Amino acid sequence: MSNVRTIASRAGVSIATVSRSLNNHPNVDPATRQRVFEAAASVGYSKANSVRHGVSTVIALAYPGDVVRADYGGFESAMLAGILRGVNEHRFDVCVLSLRRDLAPGESYARLLDRKKIAGVILRVFEDNREIAEQLAGTGLPNIVVADRYDAADVNYICCESRVDSRRAVQHLIDLGHRRIALGVHAVRDTDHMDRRNGYEDAFRENGLPLDPTLMHEIVASPEGGAGLITRLMSSSEPPTAIYFTDPMATIGGLRRCLELGIRVPQDLSIVGFDDSDTRRHTYPSFTAVVQDAEMLGFEAARWLTRRLANPGDTALQSLQVVRQTRLEINQTTGRPPADPCRVLPDGTRVQLNSVQVMQGK
Amino acid sequence: MSNVRTIASRAGVSIATVSRSLNNHPNVDPATRQRVFEAAASVGYSKANSVRHGVSTVIALAYPGDVVRADYGGFESAMLAGILRGVNEHRFDVCVLSLRRDLAPGESYARLLDRKKIAGVILRVFEDNREIAEQLAGTGLPNIVVADRYDAADVNYICCESRVDSRRAVQHLIDLGHRRIALGVHAVRDTDHMDRRNGYEDAFRENGLPLDPTLMHEIVASPEGGAGLITRLMSSSEPPTAIYFTDPMATIGGLRRCLELGIRVPQDLSIVGFDDSDTRRHTYPSFTAVVQDAEMLGFEAARWLTRRLANPGDTALQSLQVVRQTRLEINQTTGRPPADPCRVLPDGTRVQLNSVQVMQGK
DNA sequence: CTGATACATTGGAACTGTTCCAACTGTTCC
DNA sequence: GGAACAGTTGGAACAGTTCCAATGTATCAG
Structure with a gap:
């Protein structure tokens, strides 16, 4: 050996x-x-699996760079909770790593993880780090990407598809009578971003409606990002009657700004949001949302990875490429478009669009 | 050796x-x-520190039983974010453990952690697990408890004191003119619970006000717990004019229920909440809160622990017992008590208290 | 009761990865 | 030219794990 x-x-x-x-x-x-690295790679050396030295029962949740900042939307913490539940079956432990922090010059990611005696890894990658997953796929180190998907056949992943439900969400708004439907999409260029943007465009296309670039906005995925978009759109000369936020925190911020400005939801403006956990039920009103179960993603990723490690010979566990569906949950923030649409200025002043009447907001 | x-x-x-x-x-x-355990203990054996076998650079975030469930309030995830930031100085890694899951019969916690090659541990203990911290304190394994405090001199901890600010919060309500001030305290018997309850009672005592047991309630630390208490208290024959929730999620649920029932905050009811992160700024209105910085607690615990491990000889780092202060942040949910207090029934019906007048809610 | 069998427990030895220490190399400085 | 030094390397000692054979113990059929 x-x-x-x-x-x-x-x-x-x-x-x-x-x-x-x-x-x-x-x-x-x-x-x-x-030279040593090359020799080690050529013989497929693995310290974590070194029989004579205690087989590792630790998997990593690996982030490319800085590990999770504040996790307001709850995606990371819900996913971690799922992972911690998923490793129990085979009693693995979970280590949270920042790959970039400890990578030595000339060292591959597989070698870094082996050095830390990590038996397998759950990868959380972002737009500019997809090559990490592709590099690891070629090695003997079991790994799986969570919440992103790949064309390459040798990359394992589990993710949620949100395009179909994004289309449904916008269709729901169209069915209610809305035509001026805005999009507030988070400015991270990943598959999530594309899914939701594409779903929005699908609905317009299928209904023969023209896409209006002035209604489609990239925003920061934060309460401030959502609030800013509400202020900007609702004070414009031709405000939307509905909006789809593709991120939980932007939704919360947008909804909050509506309450601040006296914009009644859904009487004046319908809102569809996005949710990774239970956020939609903690706001007033509860928001209609495309819902992704982050806890489930973490759980299934961890369970598959640890089962694969516990049963090295099982060919059925060799690879996993799973796409789960989000779901559309109709709550209290979507309704018919207003009969008398109005602008709302940043100071809360309402401007009736079909008359010169002006009255003080709320 | x-x-x-x-x-x-x-x-x-x-x-x-x-x-x-x-x-x-x-x-x-x-x-x-x-016999082996006893012999190992008698010679102070430690595998993680075994010089000839690679000194461990992994610390654990250890929970007594099941690891974090869903972490709605954000305390656990904010603390974890702080820990992950705090270990960077000396490049340690963080492993999340459930102590009870893997403890073998007859095994001590110190031995379990050594078996997993954990160099040091950040403990998250709860009311019925305080003996874990006391047991570990006697061993050579560096450890620190986060968000709880001990009388024993050999237990390291870092926590927030919330009694003073709880008193200030209630004093703030008294200064505004409130007298019927309710308490919704989370039903976990830890130092947090006692701090906040004591602070509430301190304020009453200092102002010569009698404590009313019908206004003091133990509730589940969840949105449902907070919402239920609002419904119950506001529909009672003599509702409070203000309430102090000692938990973020209960605060969110209580505030949400007020909006549902048409109880105007703060015109009909003042609310002081509790916050571990930024939750208070995500609601409408932003709630007045006693604020604890969970991220800082995690950061300081991790930084001290890893510094201690990196400098074994430094006597200044041998022990740490730190009590930080919460702070009181006045936001939009506290105001003068209503001139015309009213009951609000569970269906939203308002019942004027000083007359027979009844009108439909909202 | 006896012998066969299975199972749990244990120790010796082989094995694996890490580190100490001494040696070697080339460079700098006087 | 030689001493001092830093960087690099290999031999050997060492620490912890597991394989395998040996031993002891319980069970059960005859």
Whole structure:
């Protein structure tokens, strides 16, 4: 089998140098380290699986760069809760890692994770880090991407498809009579972003309605982003009668701004939001939402990964590519468009659109 | 030094048996395992610090039983974000553990953590698990409790004191003219619970006001708990004019129920809530709150623990007992008591208290 | 009661990865 | 030119895990 002695003879160095190289110690010549890395890769060496040294029962939740900042929307914490539940079956532990922080020069991600004795990894990647998943896919380290999807056949993933329900959400608004329907889409270029934008456009296309670029806005996925868009759109000369926010926090901020400005929801403006957990039930009114179950995504990813690690021979567990569906939940923020649409200025002043009548807001 | 050979000769068994015992393998006689545990304890054995086998750079965030369920209030996820930031200085990793899940019969918590090669631990304990912290304090395993405090001198902790600000919050209500001030306190018997209850009682005592048991309620720390208390109190024959919720989620639920029932906040009812992160700014209106910075608690705990591990000789880092203060933030949910107090029935019907006049809610 | 069988428990030995320490190399400085 | 030094490397010692064979114990059929 492959061990440090094998690698040493292949690379033409001592076992001490192999150990130092693999553990990222100082005082190893970079060229030597490179030779060791190559020798280790050529024999498929894995420390975490080293039989004689305690097989690792730790999986990682790995973020490319800085680990989760404040997680207002609750996606990360709901997913983590799911992961922690999913590892119980085979009693694995979960380690939260930042890949970029500890990557040594010339080191591959697989080697970094092996150095930390991680048996498998749940990857949380973003638009500019998709190559991490593709790089790991080629190695022997079991891994799965959560909440993103890939065309490559060798990348494992579990995600939610939100295009269909985004289309349904907008169709729901069209059915209620809305025509001026705005989009507030989060400005992260991932599959989620594209799904929701595409779903919005699908609904317009299917109903023969023209897309209006002045109604489609990229915003920061935060309460401030949602609030800002409400203020901007509702004070414009031709405000929308409905809006679809593709992010929970933007939805909360938008709804809150409506209450501040005296915009009645849904009498003056209908809102469809997005939810990763239970946020929609904590606002007043409860918001109609496209709902994604982040806890389930984490749970299924962790259960598959740990089952695969516990049953290395089971071919049925070799790969996983799962696309779950979101669901559309109709709550209290969607209704018929107003008979007498109005603008609402940033100070709360209502401007009737079909007359010169002006009255003080709320 | 202490190693498996030392333990083996002390316990009168082979090194193989020592290894099996310490790693919780099956097929070891319980009595033998017990002898090994005792021998290991008597020589102060630690695998995580075993020099010849790679010093561990993993700390654990340990929960006594099931790890965090859904973390709506955001305390756990804010704290975790702080921990992940706090370990960066010395490049430690964080593993999330459930202590009870993996504890073998007869095994101590220190041994369990050592078996998992955990160098230090941040403990999240609850009312019925305080003995875990006390047990760990006596061992060589560096540890710190977050968000709870102890009289014992050998327990490290970092927490927030909320009694003073709870008193201030109620004083703020009294200053505004309120006298019938209700308390909705979460039903977990920890120091937080006692702090907030005591602060409430302090304010009453200092102002010579009698405590009214019918206004003091233990509730579940959830939106439903808060909503239920609003419904119950506001429909009673003598409703309060203000209420202090000691938990973020109860506050959100209570505020939401007020909007549902047409209870105007703060015109009909003043609300002081509690916040662990930024929740108070996401509701409408923003709620006045006693604020605790969970992210900071996690950050400081992790930074101290990893500094201590990185500098074993530094006596200044040997122990830490820190009590931070919450702060009182006045926002939009507190005002003068209503001139014409009213009851609001569960269906939203308003009942004027000083007359027989009845009108439909909202 | 006896022998066969299965099972649990244990120790010796082999094995794996890490680190200490000494040696070697090339460079700098006097 | 030689001493001092830093960087790099290998041999050997070491620590912890597991394989495998041996031993002890319980069960059960005859």
